[in-house]
Amino acid sequence: MRVEKKQFVVEDFTTFTGKTLPEVKFGWESWGQLNERRDNAILVTHYFSGSSHAAGYYSEEDKLPGYWDHLIGPGKPLDTDRFFIFSCDTLVNQEPFNPQVITTGPASINPDTGKLWGLDFPVVTIADFVAAQKALLDSLGIDKLHAVIGPSMGSLQALQWAVDFPGRVERMVSVIGMGEADAWTCMGLQQWAEPILADPNWNQGDYYEAEPPLQGVLQTLMQINHQALSPELINRTFFQHHPLEPGPLDSIREDYRMIQRFRADCLERAKLADGNHLLYLVRANQTFLAGQGKTLDAGLEKIQAKCLFLPATADQLLPPRLALKVHQQLLVQGKSSQYQEIQGSWGHLDGIYSISTQAETLRRFLEE
Template sequence: MKKIILTILCCLFFSFSYANDTRDVLLTQKRSFQLPQFKTFGGEVIAEVNVGWESYGTLNELKDNVVLITHYFSGNSHAAGKYHKDDSQAGYWDSLIGPGKAIDTNHFYVISVDSLANLGAYNPNVITTGPSSINPKTQKPYGLDFPVVTIRDFVNVQKALLESLGITSLHAVVGPSMGSMQAIEWASAYPNWVPRMIAVIPAAQSDAWTTAALEQWAMPIRLDANWNNGDYYQSTPPIEGLTAALMLITQQALSPTFFNQQGAQVGYVPLESGPLHDIRQTHSIVKWLYNRAKSRASQMDANNLLYLVRACQLFVAGHQGSLQNGLKNIKGKTLFIPAQSDLLLMPYMAELSQNLLQEQGNNTAISPLDGQSGHLEGILNIQEKANRIRQFLEQD
């Protein structure tokens, strides 16, 4: 079992999931939603916005059984199920979403939407508008001409899609990591839509520590000569910079316990012969990390990563002057599920938000994950909170 989990972890935070029994597979399809134009929070207009989305379950007649799943930084709308029965992996939260599961598709209509500037720009199952997309005005990739986008913009695109389906409120919004930012933003920006919100491995703002940490993800790309100030679409992309960024993301998303276990598997020791005799050589654990990151870089876009970093850095609940002001708008019940071993969005961030909501009289709770997978506890081991999530969704 440990080898299976480690193999999944090697996929680098981008396609974590658990395969269903092929006798009872939840099947889904990627659909496309278009907006002729979209005005960003910053006041700029993007023409011909296109995002992918998926759904699971059936929308009821009253259209009041909708659970929105908002995805993490490197994820997309493939939250559960498979596109084909023989797919090797299901969506990243398949252990949580489906018939009879915690988010029960026998009762709920579950929907998820690709973010703008989705990291997996070259993944064939991702449909998104971002810096790598063709600018209809120039017929060339946007590059850095693409407007800065925010978590509020991701939410507003989701809201436009929901409204196009005749949906005017949610049963709940649930999301991990960057998805928790979107879930919290939904609850703050559109409180009448959100009676229940679950934030997993969460943050309600990017504080000074987090903003500085996120900048480290962007720096290797900017330092890669092939980045060329974002203008690389007709030449060599900054793959090495992107790979270095993904190495940082991977390590920060995991934990020392995981890395020490992985080091033992690859034969890591401090005094390895190669690094001892040649400064250009690296340790076995560093090679492992590099190879995993490099294997994913071809499906991703470096500029898109920069835009997602900036969206996270700009985030504060409600997009107002302070976290306190944003949280004051929240009316719905809230549940925070941090991971105790998280080194990326550390538990203090969830505790701060939950305490502020409690002080202002909101119905709020916190239920930590106790495993040793770091930030990825909220993806890999979310089933440990399945009963808690089910109970929360069933509350009046």
């Protein structure tokens, strides 16, 4: 499938904390056609380091399709012959310098001042990501979503949708997700922020006219990627690794070959990323509590949608217990909720690469 990036603009956007952004821009992509009744829409919400590019190719030169191309398309579980599938770049997207990402955040210009926002940009939450998406839905005349589905940070948005707009969401699918950032998760997320904060070039967020905190961003992305992968996959990928590799054994200045390769791969992504955007993304995830109220239970009480939770058994980043907690609370409340674990060897990324093992589960859920 070919796909193009489109742009949507919201003016005078009010954040969850009550701050006003004079203008919010974000990119979005779509697959399939909206029917006359406008009731066949499925929103796909993306993960932390992702974008709205969930399926298809921009051009013949693209090496890889969107991350869920195996799920989205004619005859696939998210069937574009039947559904209108669409996805949006989040606010404060990780990669504001990626030409295929449109986002608003600290690296954007504040139209009121003509200067970059920097750390004057307000803290934004998962609820703000959802509110921006709702504005797009309203502009398209979509009153109800057949489903909202997303992996990892996308699962947070999907759950928030079901809480914030219960009458507009018929089905919610949480893939490798959670219902709230508990202390353990919050502390783990903070480890992603620390390398950027410790980089001298960060300069309290004021670096846009100087050298960016590239080394801090690189270390952050190396942490994220390492934690998202399973030991099994890393050991299988670097099967030639030996603890007594001559270089590192001979000099502390030498790195293992696998470390060199891993660093080089992460550096390519780091060049498209922004340190401040990453800090804001970390904070958006740290502040997540479905419903943004006093308790998770109170937020879940608002849900009317049928729910499906698909955590990954081998996930060490957002382990299944986090999704299971939400599923069990919904059942106690008398809500409709299903739970299945994704089996695979990717770890957290089983929610991206091994979700096809739950293709029939997804298909049945969307047809119920």
